[in-house]
Amino acid sequence: MGFIGLIIYPTNMEDYKGATLVDWVENSIIKDIRDNKLSKGAEIPNELELAEKFDVGRNVIRESLSRLRMLGIIESRKRRGMVVAQPNVMAAFHKVVNPHMLSRETIIDLLGMRVSLEIGSAPMIINNVTDEDIAALKKIVAQERVTKKSKVDIEAEKAFHFKVYEISKNKAMLDFLSLLLPVFTFVYENFSDFDRFNKGKKEGQRIVRHKDLVGYLEARDLPGYQKAMEDHLIAYIDFINYWNNQESEK
Amino acid sequence: MGFIGLIIYPTNMEDYKGATLVDWVENSIIKDIRDNKLSKGAEIPNELELAEKFDVGRNVIRESLSRLRMLGIIESRKRRGMVVAQPNVMAAFHKVVNPHMLSRETIIDLLGMRVSLEIGSAPMIINNVTDEDIAALKKIVAQERVTKKSKVDIEAEKAFHFKVYEISKNKAMLDFLSLLLPVFTFVYENFSDFDRFNKGKKEGQRIVRHKDLVGYLEARDLPGYQKAMEDHLIAYIDFINYWNNQESEK
DNA sequence: ATTCTATATTTGTAGGACATATCCCTCAAA
DNA sequence: TTTGAGGGATATGTCCTACAAATATAGAAT
Numbered sequence: 001m002g003f004i005g006l007i008i009y010p011t012n013m014e015d016y017k018g019a020t021l022v023d024w025v026e027n028s029i030i031k032d033i034r035d036n037k038l039s040k041g042a043e044i045p046n047e048l049e050l051a052e053k054f055d056v057g058r059n060v061i062r063e064s065l066s067r068l069r070m071l072g073i074i075e076s077r078k079r080r081g082m083v084v085a086q087p088n089v090m091a092a093f094h095k096v097v098n099p100h101m102l103s104r105e106t107i108i109d110l111l112g113m114r115v116s117l118e119i120g121s122a123p124m125i126i127n128n129v130t131d132e133d134i135a136a137l138k139k140i141v142a143q144e145r146v147t148k149k150s151k152v153d154i155e156a157e158k159a160f161h162f163k164v165y166e167i168s169k170n171k172a173m174l175d176f177l178s179l180l181l182p183v184f185t186f187v188y189e190n191f192s193d194f195d196r197f198n199k200g201k202k203e204g205q206r207i208v209r210h211k212d213l214v215g216y217l218e219a220r221d222l223p224g225y226q227k228a229m230e231d232h233l234i235a236y237i238d239f240i241n242y243w244n245n246q247e248s249e250k
Numbered sequence: 251m252g253f254i255g256l257i258i259y260p261t262n263m264e265d266y267k268g269a270t271l272v273d274w275v276e277n278s279i280i281k282d283i284r285d286n287k288l289s290k291g292a293e294i295p296n297e298l299e300l301a302e303k304f305d306v307g308r309n310v311i312r313e314s315l316s317r318l319r320m321l322g323i324i325e326s327r328k329r330r331g332m333v334v335a336q337p338n339v340m341a342a343f344h345k346v347v348n349p350h351m352l353s354r355e356t357i358i359d360l361l362g363m364r365v366s367l368e369i370g371s372a373p374m375i376i377n378n379v380t381d382e383d384i385a386a387l388k389k390i391v392a393q394e395r396v397t398k399k400s401k402v403d404i405e406a407e408k409a410f411h412f413k414v415y416e417i418s419k420n421k422a423m424l425d426f427l428s429l430l431l432p433v434f435t436f437v438y439e440n441f442s443d444f445d446r447f448n449k450g451k452k453e454g455q456r457i458v459r460h461k462d463l464v465g466y467l468e469a470r471d472l473p474g475y476q477k478a479m480e481d482h483l484i485a486y487i488d489f490i491n492y493w494n495n496q497e498s499e500k
Numbered sequence: 501a502t503t504c505t506a507t508a509t510t511t512g513t514a515g516g517a518c519a520t521a522t523c524c525c526t527c528a529a530a
Numbered sequence: 531t532t533t534g535a536g537g538g539a540t541a542t543g544t545c546c547t548a549c550a551a552a553t554a555t556a557g558a559a560t
Contacts, residue, residue, distance in 0.1 A: 063312065070317045071346050091346075096321050096342065100289045101289055110422060112420045113420065117367060119370035123365075124365075124366070171355070223477075241374060244374070
């Protein structure tokens with residue numbers, strides 16, 4: 001008969017005063033799916049039934065469901081009705097990650113996540129890397145255009161790191177980081193205070209290039225690779241730390 | 251006069267055959283905001299104008315906008331109209347991260363991201379950590395209930411790592427990881443093949459407890475902390491690598 | 501100039517109508 | 531019995547009209 005467990009009104013509809021009916025219905029359904037531990041394939045009542053249960057117009061129901069459909073939480077087909085689906089967790093990211101729309105703080109947060117993921121995934125990268133991967137990385141490195149100091153070949157940069165993400169075999173991470181690559185280009189081009197971290201080299205700081213990273217990978221040297229990646233990304237780390245120190249002084 | 255740059259039909263509406271008008275409109279507006287580099291506060295034409303431009307019913311426009319509203323891409327008020335907003339990048343995550351709904355593969359991917367973030371954020375953690383943070387962590391550690399071997403006090407576990415995330419000062423990461431904590435509980439309780447990585451200790455493998463991590467933090471020992479965190483999370487890393495190796499054999 | 505009031509505008513909600521796709525059943529033909 | 535054609539039923543997709551609710555703006559009153 002195709003029933004979701006029970007569609008229950010939120011315990012406290014008060015929480016939704018000020019908000020719209022659509023918000024209320026949306027959250028109620030999400031909560032219901034969660035509470036009833038519904039998984040892929042579970043059927044959801046049709047729009048008219050829901051409209052009756054929530055005592056709202058079909059419009060409101062449709063808007064709510066439209067949101068869930070976008071997130072991949074449900075799927076719907078004519079006549080067949082609606083069922084719970086298996087969402088791509090990163091899908092919504094693609095829509096909101098737009099550097100012009102995000103705050104500077106958020107962009108720096110994303111930068112921090114990128115750096116962390118790249119450094120922290122080293123144990124998985126070393127576990128997974130194959131000789132073919134090494135060869136592919138070497139090829140990318142060989143094709144890097146030689147440019148001025150402190151200016152990188154952005155396309156090659158993206159290609160290299162994208163390949164590294166692939167080696168992790170972590171699709172969610174690959175998705176997340178690939179999506180973020182344009183954000184880093186944005187930082188390069190728009191954050192004027194990033195420049196000095198990018199150009200200025202600290203005393204005693206080694207410069208780690210992609211070529212060097214490949215070397216550590218080839219040797220399956222986990223601590224070496226990890227430290228090298230840290231040094232490779234040192235400009236970002238310094239920038240983030242500088243920002244944090246500045247913020248905490250306020 | 252409050253106009254979005256230009257609402258342009260997608261170059262190839264063909265891409266949307268099979269999809270609904272709502273999908274088409276939604277993506278067109280997102281694309282438009284991107285292409286015109288609109289940022290917070292930019293005004294968007296009202297629903298009737300959009301309906302006319304896209305030559306669709308107001309319903310379709312409303313469903314599309316409802317989706318953007320949910321993501322925080324736009325905000326709307328009666329009479330005032332709609333404006334571009336500054337979304338919380340992680341907002342949509344809260345809705346889709348539900349272990350019962352996600353595939354096993356995705357959950358393991360998220361596990362991998364968590365591990366990576368925790369290890370990779372060490373440089374920022376060490377930079378930010380204060381004596382007060384250390385004290386707070388010590389307090390959490392002191393309150394950990396003593397339980398059987400290989401059984402952890404999940405609440406204390408969450409409290410400890412949540413505090414660590416806070417030290418990173420990375421709100422997006424804090425949001426992301428906090429949201430993921432219930433997923434790890436789910437892995438504990440539902441992934442039977444995780445158990446043996448959790449219980450079994452490899453030869454020569456040291457056991458790193460929260461207490462030990464705090465020690466490295468207190469000493470501001472970056473390599474020490476990073477390596478200790480890696481060892482602390484070794485069960486997850488082994489589990490992920492085991493899974494990856496198994497998958498690649500197929 | 502300030503305050504108050506009315507009006508206009510825009511989003512939020514309701515409900516009816518029809519289009520469209522597709523499952524399902526029936527019935528005829530092989 | 532099996533297969534296939536056809537039609538009815540059902541649920542989503544789209545359009546439309548009407549009205550409620552909120553609020554910015556203009557105009558009137560002080």
